Amino acid sequence: MTMLCAALVAGCSGPGIGATETPTTAEDPSTSTATSPSTDTDTDGSTTVTPTSSGSTSSGSDTVDPQTSVTDGEESMCDPWMQDCPDGYKCMAFAPEGEPAFTGTMCTPVAQNPGKVGDPCKVEGGWWTGIDDCDYGLACWNINHADNTGQCVALCTGNPDAYDCPGSDDICVFWVAGLAHVCLQGCDPLLQDCPEGQGCLPDWASNGQRFVCLAEYSFEEGQEFDPCEFSNVCDPGLLCWGAESAIECGEDVPYCCISFCDTSDPQCNGEGAECVSFYSDVGGDAPPEFADVGICVIPG
Incomplete structure (x- = not known):
């Protein structure tokens, strides 16, 4: 996966599109601020839109x-x-x-x-x-x-x-x-046990060793195989990843929304896609609690 440091992100994020960006706007993720929860290297090349803190009072x-x-x-x-x-x-x-x-x-x-x-x-x-x-x-x-x-x-x-x-x-x-x-809030990507309006996504500062709840900015878009620019512009249960991972994503977009999956009960929708360990692309060993976390991709 190519590495992408999004301009909005004060850093890069993990493998699939992980640079966490922070759309301070639930309205237009493209203009949201990119202070990523952890400004870390995203091995996959994408950023997470995550609303920043700031405020008015x-x-x-x-x-x-x-x-x-x-x-x-x-x-x-x-x-x-x-x-x-x-x-x-x-x-x-x-x-x-x-x-x-x-x-x-x-x-x-x-x-x-x-x-x-x-x-x-x-x-x-x-x-x-x-x-x-x-x-x-x-x-x-x-x-x-x-x-x-x-x-x-x-x-x-x-x-x-x-x-x-x-x-x-x-x-x-x-x-x-x-x-x-x-x-x-910490969470489980297979359970997607976050409050309404939030998705469970990798904390790229930990290289995906942890998952946290982030505001989800998909609106009417963000369904499986939809193009994406940031990690949290996909619907809960999906992750913004390299478009080469799914035939349905097409060749004219760099990233699209793909599904998390359970490697102990692998089920994928994409043509030729298999449920592979999330950590096979991220690197490092899977934490015991996330040993079954996978993503649906075409094996490389």
């Missing part, structure tokens, strides 16, 4: 202006691990409007009556502002561009070498290393 009745949200009136860096902002502020990733990925961090105000983990949230102005109405230590994620709403998720705790997620079994995903690290 209004303190009380006053709307917070992203340009004046920094405590000193300028874009000043802070440490998202240390959360070294003054009281009443939190350290959040942000990007200048028009940039495709997070580029820095700044101190933004914590909203009055802020949302807790799992609560609906809203960002103001767009995913890039770094301002939201989630509580300290949380970020608004999986942003729907149509109305700038999402869900509050926890920021990872610890440091780059020893990190964790507070009080949960979630997985710490490095969206943009050094800037954005969030706790996302």
Whole structure:
């Protein structure tokens, strides 16, 4: 598989189309930001559209202006691990409007009556502002561009070498290393046991050793063999992979949606397709819990 570093992704992702991108918009994945949950190398060459955190928040009745949200009136860096902002502020990733990925961090105000983990949230102005109405230590994620709403998720705790997620079994995903690290729900790609509107996809930062729930942006498209550009623009149970993996994908597109399958009960729809281990293309040994995870491809 060829390696693809999508412009929107602050990195590359795994084998099939894995670079995680983050459409902060549930409306137009092509314009979504590409801060991938883990900005990792995608062996397969594709990116995941995954809404970033950022936010908008209004303190009380006053709307917070992203340009004046920094405590000193300028874009000043802070440490998202240390959360070294003054009281009443939190350290959040942000990007200048028009940039495709997070580029820095700044101190933004914590909203009055802020949302807790799992609560609906809203960002103001767009995913890039770094301002939201989630509580300290949380970020608004999986942003729907149509109305700038999402869900509050926890920021990872610890440091780059020893990190964790507070009080949960979630997985710490490095969206943009050094800037954005969030706790996302782990899942099983064969069960697709994520909340509605999300799909279970590889965390490419772990080289596919883990799977996490990511917002799914297929809309009316994203069915099996449909062309795709990012991992999470396929329907749940499908993965954006190299088009050479399925005859039905055609020769005029680089990537298309193919199905996960169970190697212990192999069933595939594509002509000549076989259920092969997901890790045969990704590399590395399959974790015991994902030993039966396969993908339907034409054997190479």
